[in-house]
Structure formats: C-alpha cells, structure tokens
Amino acid sequence: MxxxxxxxxxxxxxxxxxxxxxxxxxxxxxxxxxxxxxxxPKSMEPDSGKLLATGGVTQVEGAGGGGLTPWALITSYGTEDSYGANAFYTVVRTQDYSLDSRGAAVGIADRFELSFANQRFEGSKAPLNNLVIRQDVVGAKLRVAGDAVYAQGSWLPQIAVGAQYKRNKGVAGLEALGVSKASDLGAKRNSDTDYYVSATKIVLDQSLLWNLTLRATRANQFGLLGFGGDKKDRYEVMPEASVAYLINRKLAAGVEYRAKPRNLGLDNEKDAYDAFVAWFPNRNVSVTAAYVNLGDITVLNPTRQKGWYLSAQVGF
Structure with a gap:
C-alpha cells in the first residue's frame, strides 16, 4: 500500500x-x-514659501512679531515642510538713552521658533551719562492652534505660547553710587523668565493684521533694571497689542502698545507704544522705522523718553 x-x-x-x-x-x-x-518622505529644506510680510519683523527681544511685542506668527518664510532663519539689528534712540539689540531667530516647520538677542542700554545725560547695562534674552515660541493666513474662513486666530529667559549682565558706570547690578537698584533678582500667549489674525480682504499678547512678567523696563522690586515682587499679566494695515504687498504701517509693571520705587515706569512703517522689498530683507515712546525711565531723569526706532532684518 x-x-x-x-x-x-x-x-x-x-x-x-x-x-x-x-x-x-x-x-x-x-x-x-x-x-x-x-x-x-520629503527632506526639509528652506523654501521661503510663505506670503511676503507674513514672517513679521523682529521684536526688540528677538521674537518674530512687531517691534515691541511678539506675534503668534513664526519667524522667517519657511512653510510647514521647511525652516528659515533671520538675523537682526535694532537701534532705539531717545533724548536720554539708547538701546541697541542684535540677534538671530530660526523658525522650524512654521510651528516652532527659537531666538536670541543681546541688548546694550546706555545713558547719555547726567547723572546717568556713563550708564551701561547689558542683557541677554533667549526665547522660544510654539504655535498651538489656528493659521493666521490660510484659515481666512475661520474666526479662530493663530495662537502661540512662548517664553523669554532674560539675564541681566550687570550695571556699569554707577560704581560711585555703589551700583554694579540690577539688584543694587532695588530689583529682587538679576534674571527671570517672561511667559506669554499671543493671538494673531490676518484679514487678507481688508489688508489688516491684529495681534493681542498677554505676558506674565516681573521685568522692570523689559528687564534692563532687573526683575521685581521694593513695591511688589510677583508675576503680573500685562497686555500688549498691535494693529497693522498692509498698504501694499511690500509696505505695512501700524501701531503697538505694551503695558509694563511698576515694581521699583526708583523707577516711575510707564507703558510703551510706537507707530511704525515696515518695508519688505523681498523675502530676504525687511526694514522697520518707528516713532517710539518708552515712558519714564528712573526718577533720576524723570522725562518721557520719546525718540525713534530703526530695525533691519535679513534672512530666508
């Protein structure tokens, strides 16, 4: 078988x-x-694909936005499949003081932003004519909702959260008064972190941009006079706002407002505002000029500090 x-x-x-x-x-x-x-899978390469002017300019502390306040927009012209970077230099001049700020920022996938700024603040009028203060600012921003450009049919603005770590590097020129750091002026600390949330909306058919930022801060004069003080030492939520009109594809004009806390007995701090014009000849260059009012800065020169602001940005 x-x-x-x-x-x-x-x-x-x-x-x-x-x-x-x-x-x-x-x-x-x-x-x-x-x-x-x-x-x-796509390789991430710089593409400069965003609309002209929608990368914003560089804020005085290094973040993408206006001159005084950060916006929810991510710096540079890189789209969600790309990245981009900017370098900037800003000069502010008032009758008694000058502020120079320089730095760089990178935007990744139109989602995340990292920035750095180095600031130098100087006095030009006695008794503060020898004053020099330096400060470093490291920032991070994350877009968490919305799209300011492409979601035109939605009421939801673009929303981002961010933080700026500020380190005051000391005070020079006031050694005769026994002052060598911000805490000698009454500040409680020489470094601190600001936290903020920004909402930005662009209405293309009306050529209009608006932004609202809420900042939790203890900074005195943006941190140049330290953080916290003899009056109070706690985080306060300060509003900041911007409105801009796009005159054409390459030119925008607007106004900004930034509230500031009043922590120091030595400094009768006031809110700041500006009126600006920003020019975008191409995606690699922008120039911003503004009239700026920084309010009073210290009781030693009790004058409203008014002057001009000029900022240049280059990148991709």
Whole structure:
C-alpha cells in the first residue's frame, strides 16, 4: 500500500509548493506596487514659501512679531515642510538713552521658533551719562492652534505660547553710587523668565493684521533694571497689542502698545507704544522705522523718553 500511495503524495506536495510559490510572488508584487504608490518622505529644506510680510519683523527681544511685542506668527518664510532663519539689528534712540539689540531667530516647520538677542542700554545725560547695562534674552515660541493666513474662513486666530529667559549682565558706570547690578537698584533678582500667549489674525480682504499678547512678567523696563522690586515682587499679566494695515504687498504701517509693571520705587515706569512703517522689498530683507515712546525711565531723569526706532532684518 505504501508503494501505491507515493504518486498521490507527490502530486499533493507539488500542488502545495506551487500554491506557496504563487502566494509569495503575489505578495511580492503587491508590496512592489504599494511601494510605487507611497509618497517618498520629503527632506526639509528652506523654501521661503510663505506670503511676503507674513514672517513679521523682529521684536526688540528677538521674537518674530512687531517691534515691541511678539506675534503668534513664526519667524522667517519657511512653510510647514521647511525652516528659515533671520538675523537682526535694532537701534532705539531717545533724548536720554539708547538701546541697541542684535540677534538671530530660526523658525522650524512654521510651528516652532527659537531666538536670541543681546541688548546694550546706555545713558547719555547726567547723572546717568556713563550708564551701561547689558542683557541677554533667549526665547522660544510654539504655535498651538489656528493659521493666521490660510484659515481666512475661520474666526479662530493663530495662537502661540512662548517664553523669554532674560539675564541681566550687570550695571556699569554707577560704581560711585555703589551700583554694579540690577539688584543694587532695588530689583529682587538679576534674571527671570517672561511667559506669554499671543493671538494673531490676518484679514487678507481688508489688508489688516491684529495681534493681542498677554505676558506674565516681573521685568522692570523689559528687564534692563532687573526683575521685581521694593513695591511688589510677583508675576503680573500685562497686555500688549498691535494693529497693522498692509498698504501694499511690500509696505505695512501700524501701531503697538505694551503695558509694563511698576515694581521699583526708583523707577516711575510707564507703558510703551510706537507707530511704525515696515518695508519688505523681498523675502530676504525687511526694514522697520518707528516713532517710539518708552515712558519714564528712573526718577533720576524723570522725562518721557520719546525718540525713534530703526530695525533691519535679513534672512530666508
């Protein structure tokens, strides 16, 4: 019986092998066809694909936005599949003081922003004519909702959260008064972090941009006079606002407002505001000029500090 069953067994084995081979070939062909239809992963490269002027300019503390306040927009012109970076230099001059700020920022996937700014603040009128204060600002911003440009049919603005760590590097020129750091002026600390949330909306058919920022801060004069003071030492939520009109594709004009806390007995601090014009000749360059009012700065020169602001930004 064993000899008579061998031809049938061989036939069955042959059929099983043929079926297995056909199944394997079918799977291989299916996998090859699927590989042909699946999109290849994109390599992230700078594309400068955002609309002109929608990268904003660089705020005095390094963040993408206006001159005084950050916006929810991510710096540079890189889209969600790309990245971009900017370098900036800003000069502010009032009758008694000057502020120079320089730095760089990078935007990644139109979602995340990192920035750095180095500030130098100087006095030009006695008794503060030898005053020099330096400060570093490291910032981060994350877009969490909305799209200011492409969600034109939605009421939801673009929303971002951010933080700015500020380190006051000391006070020079007041050694005769026993002052060498911000805490010698009554500040509670020489470094601190601001936290903020920004909402930005661009209405293209009206050529209008508006922004509202709420900042939790203890900074005195943006941190140049330290953080906290003899009057109070707690985080306060300060409003900041911007409105801009896009005159044409390359030119925008607007106003900004920034509230500031009043922590120091030595400094009768006032809110700041500006009126600006920003020019965007192309995606690599922008220039912003403004009239600025920084309010009073210290009781030693109790004068409203009014002057001009000029900022240049280059990048991709």
């Amino acid at each position: 064993t000899r008579h069953s061998r031809p049938g067994a061989r036939k069955t084995l042959t059929l099983q092998l043929s079926a297995s081979l056909a199944l394997a070939m079918g799977l291989n062909l299916a996998q090859a066809a699927q590989a042909q239809t699946l999109p290849r």
